[in-house]
Amino acid sequence: MINRAEAPTYKQPEKLNILAAKEFKLQNGIPVQYIEGGTQEVCKIDLIFPAGVVQSHKPLLASFTSNLMLEGTENMTSFEIAEKVDYYGAFLAQSTNYHHSQVTLYTLTKHLDKLLPVLEEVVKRPVFSQHEFDIYLAKKKQDFLVDSEKVKTLAHRKSQEILFTNAHPYGRVAKVHHFDEIGVEDLKDFYKKQYASNLCEVIVSGRGGDKLESFLNQYFGGDDWSVAAPEEPKLPEVKGEARRFFLVEKADAKQSAIKIVRNSVTKDHEDYLPLQVLNTVFGGYFGSRLMTNLREEKGLTYGISSYTISFIEAGIFGVSTEVVAEKRDLAVSEIFAEMGKMQNNLVSDEELSRVKNYMLGELQRNLDGPFAVSDAYRGLMGFKSDISFYHKFTELVKNITAKEIQTLAQKYLNPQDFYTVIAGK
Incomplete structure (x- = not known):
């Protein structure tokens, strides 16, 4: 019988068993890290670009660009992208932080050849249509106004401002007027500068299958997408406010x-x-x-x-x-x-x-x-x-x-x- 009055014994782990990454490059030089493992035939592909808040010259620009990439390409509407991803039981998403943006695909390994063309469309050929932009802008502005009623949001925004000041990208907090100061052309220009093949890094995890490297080269290893001059933004010294x-x-x-x-x-x-x-x-x-x-x-x-x-x-x-x-x-x-x-x-x-x-x-x-x-x-x-x-x-x-x-x-x-x-x- 188990004596439930006594806590179970425990033992500290002796070491971490971390899956090692295999490194290789695509034919155009894009570096790939492949963390192979897991018991299911599923994989995740992250395409990462230096396209965060630090690289953008306007508040909202980095996140708007990243989000609108999924809302229509030269060959697929936003509905067609969503429909195809759903049909194959996959998940396509984006995220943005201060220094990077990424596009992520989760899929069953057997459907890689069906979904990598969708990921390719999103990364290489977004159109940033005015219609989709207007819808997204209205939604995000309303979300911003709702969030602005929450005290925890107000405290967070203010803390970022005072820690870094608005002279630094870390302290550049969006205001409601910024929604009226951004347009489609800003997104297109930012995309051209930051979403280039020579700026891309790829991380693949899970079970990529025997054809993973050839698939990646087929869809992302060519010279059919842009090359941009890398720019290292010069950030000001971190200075907080004087009062406490x-x-x-x-x-x-x-x-x-x-x-x-x-x-x-x-x-x-x-x-x-x-x-x-x-x-x-x-x-x-x-x-x-x-x-x-x-x-x-x-x-x-x-x-x-x-x-x-x-x-x-x-x-x-x-x-x-x-x-x-x-x-x-x-x-x-x-x-x-x-x-x-x-x-x-x-x-x-x-x-x-x-x-x-x-x-x-x-x-x-x-x-x-x-x-x-x-x-x-x-x-x-x-x-x-x-x-x-x-x-x-x-x-x-x-x-x-x-x-x-x-x-x-x-x-x-x-x-x-x-x-x-x-x-x-």
């Missing part, structure tokens, strides 16, 4: 959204990996200090978390939550109090062991399978890192000490280094 408290007033708000943020380090900084352990203890999982204090003990919020974000040029360390408006000052005070505890006291052996087990388990889960590994490879693009980054992470989590975490807290959890942003009344 910001209130975005919303008179009818029942809750206040709180963002407490500071500039931080990037993935290639020596403190980045140990900072992930500090963050997890502080507010990075359900059993964290912040959750225990503000949710479980004081009932101030349903949820609170701390987080780290690494862009290529800068990072963020922050805390995010929503509380009843009348309790916001108490919540802010308790957040800073928890910072002080992290600085002044060592994490107990029991808590540190629990956090290490949690983090190692999450790392295993997040790198489980070829699709997850391809996302990990993509997340390292632009940094001086390779997949050994995750092996180093595993060893660091296993060996970090309570004293090292306290030293990090004394360096990164100084209240005077943080901005406090509150959106609400």
Whole structure:
């Protein structure tokens, strides 16, 4: 019989088993990383371009271009694209971040030859029709106005602005008037400059089949699509605002959204990996200090978390939550109090062991399978890192000490280094 009064034993994983990428180039020089694995005959193909917010000269431009590529090509309407993808049980999507945009196809391997021509159309021959643009513009403007009523959105936008200022692409937050300042010709021009064959990188994961390389060469390895001169945008120095408290007033708000943020380090900084352990203890999982204090003990919020974000040029360390408006000052005070505890006291052996087990388990889960590994490879693009980054992470989590975490807290959890942003009344 199982004794349910006793917790099951656990064992830390000795090492990560990460699928290795096979590297090759298409006939026109496009680099391909192929993470082969999985038990099902399914594959994912990511075509990645330097076409993010950093490369665009207007807010909205990068995301609008990426989205409208799927809304009609020289040979296929948006309906025909969607119909063919649905018919074969596939999924076609796009995404945009600060430095890259990508087009992604998920498909059964046996249908690659049917769906790669669709992906080729989308990447090589989008038309950016005025009709589709007008529909998309109206929808996104309405979405923007709806989101602008949410205090958490207002707090997020303001935090980006104050951390980087609008002189830097990271702090260039869209405003409603920007929807009236973008047109189809902007999209066409941005597409020509950034979606070129010599700027493309490909990551394939899953089961690509024996014909994968020949298929990729057939549809993307030729000289029938554009070549562009690569441009490295010169980004200004990261400078935040001078004052430390910001209130975005919303008179009818029942809750206040709180963002407490500071500039931080990037993935290639020596403190980045140990900072992930500090963050997890502080507010990075359900059993964290912040959750225990503000949710479980004081009932101030349903949820609170701390987080780290690494862009290529800068990072963020922050805390995010929503509380009843009348309790916001108490919540802010308790957040800073928890910072002080992290600085002044060592994490107990029991808590540190629990956090290490949690983090190692999450790392295993997040790198489980070829699709997850391809996302990990993509997340390292632009940094001086390779997949050994995750092996180093595993060893660091296993060996970090309570004293090292306290030293990090004394360096990164100084209240005077943080901005406090509150959106609400």
